[in-house]
Amino acid sequence: MTSTVVVTGLGAVTPLGTGADATWRAALAGTSGARTLTNDWSEKYGIPVDFAAPIDASVVEENLTRVEAKRLDPNSRFALIAAREAWQDAGAPEVEPERLAVSWGTGIGGAWTLLNAWDTLREEGSRRVMPLTVPMLMPNGPAAAVGMEFSARAAVQTIVSACASSTESIGHAFDQLRSGKADVVIAGGSEAAILPVTLSAFSSMRALSRRTDSPETASRPYDIDRDGFVMGEGAGTLVLELEEHAKARGAKIYAEIGGWGISNDSYHITAGEPEGRGSILAMRQALETAGLQPADIRHINAHATSTPVGDVPESLAINALLGPHASDAMVSATKSMMGHLLGGAGAVEAVLTVLAVQNRTAPPTINIEQVDPQIELTIARDTPQELPAGEIAALTNSFGFGGHNAVVAVKSV
The missing domain is CATH 3.40.47.10 (Thiolase/Chalcone synthase)
Structure with a gap:
């Protein structure tokens, strides 16, 4: 069997749109997903940055059931939405569960769940903390959600290497396919960490832009007056498989993952x-x-x-x-x-x-x-x-x- 690894499915949930195609079209149009946040965090906590590039709440409401959303941290919600799109885009390949794997990346994990649980504990007591709090806050929560969705049994792994996490996840998926341990791997990464504590911490280290008067133009890589990044959130997914496997089932092929x-x-x-x-x-x-x-x-x-x-x-x-x-x-x-x-x-x-x-x-x-x-x-x-x-x-x-x-x-x- 050939060891060539190809991409057969794409999915995305980003500040530019829901779906890989919507994100691509918005990117080509030069659209900015940054905007002033509607909460009171800046005033309440004295945070010098009041903007980010968030995902609209309607995205979750339109793509997940209420039960699904309740049982998943936002990080996992974005992961599941993007993975479902990529899987359908790949033609929902028929693959034995033992030959299907998930390789996922995240940098921070279920921060929303952790902080909300802490607030609940302090304000309402131990009995009000949700029983699923630990599974929801675990960094491997998104990978687990995707793995269970598609019955992946070859492996469901999580890479946590800060902002390199999900690129590493694609690399490890490549290795797993080349080693013959899987025929298809759902690879990707997600993050949902636009929170007062992260905005405060990144601001304290002078890593965030402070262009509060113009969020849309705040992220300016390579510009001589750049002053920091803008926090975003979302997820991206690629369905990877061996070329021979993809061709045998008549799948469309976007590109080849040559190496990493x-x-x-x-x-x-x-x-x-x-x-x-x-x-x-x-x-x-x-x-x-x-x-x-x-x-x-x-x-x-x-x-x-x-x-x-x-x-x-x-x-x-x-x-x-x-x-x-x-x-x-x-x-x-x-x-x-x-x-x-x-x-x-x-x-x-x-x-x-x-x-x-x-x-x-x-x-x-x-x-x-x-x-x-x-x-x-x-x-x-x-x-x-x-x-x-x-x-x-x-x-x-x-x-x-x-x-x-x-x-x-x-x-x-």
């Missing part, structure tokens, strides 16, 4: 290594496992969070890796539109990367008024940019607190 790379900076708990050496290692591994050369990379969905110190090392790493071919790679920073989904970011960005390769179109990076002179990249600014015809490849990068680096290589089919 992983490394760690071992430098600082929050800051990336200034020269991007760990990033280079992960990107190089992705190229090598995919059998690619620097000249093959024509698109990169960059991690590019819009923090003052974070964007430069990645740009240095891209230039160091691709050398004279760096200018041929069209770079998109889609967090400019949907904010930073933390542990779910990599999965959503992988969905966009697959669609970019399939459609030969790089999504735009919005909100750049003046590119930081330290950043020497070919950036898709303001409008979508056409990618070359023929065989092309792309990278999607994710880096996280703790020094985690994960990169997935996507190839056209």
Whole structure:
């Protein structure tokens, strides 16, 4: 059997829309999902940031039953909605449960459930705490929900590596398929952590943008005046399977997952290594496992969070890796539109990367008024940019607190 891994289904729940196609179309239009929050957190707790890129409550109401929603943390709700879409998009493959796996990523887990349970305990006492509190708050809750939905018995695993989590989950899914331990893997990631405590903590470390007067333009990767990221939430899902298995059942194929790379900076708990050496290692591994050369990379969905110190090392790493071919790679920073989904970011960005390769179109990076002179990249600014015809490849990068680096290589089919 061939060891080629292909993408046959996509799903997404993002600040730009519900569904992979809706998210893709909104991204091409340069839509911003950031907005001022309607709660009183900023005033009540003195939080200097009163905006984010949230998912509208109607999304859950329209896609889950009341019983399902009650038994799931928002993190798991988004995961289940996105996974169901991807599964249907893949044609609901008939696969033995023992040959079906789930590989999921999240950075924080069921934070809403944990904090709500603590409030209930303090205000109403122990007997009022929900019996399902622990299963709902566990970081593996989303993976478990998806696994039970589709009776996955080969494995249901959770990767927790901060903002690199769901890119790692795709990489581990790739390995599981290549090793012959599964025929189909539902891979992805989710996050739902727009909360007073996280907004306060990220604000205290000066990681969030404070452009309260203009949330839509606050996330501005590569801009000389960038001042931090915008928190987002949601989920992304890819159905991956071996090419032979996909072709045997007549499935449509979006793209190939060529390979992946992983490394760690071992430098600082929050800051990336200034020269991007760990990033280079992960990107190089992705190229090598995919059998690619620097000249093959024509698109990169960059991690590019819009923090003052974070964007430069990645740009240095891209230039160091691709050398004279760096200018041929069209770079998109889609967090400019949907904010930073933390542990779910990599999965959503992988969905966009697959669609970019399939459609030969790089999504735009919005909100750049003046590119930081330290950043020497070919950036898709303001409008979508056409990618070359023929065989092309792309990278999607994710880096996280703790020094985690994960990169997935996507190839056209």
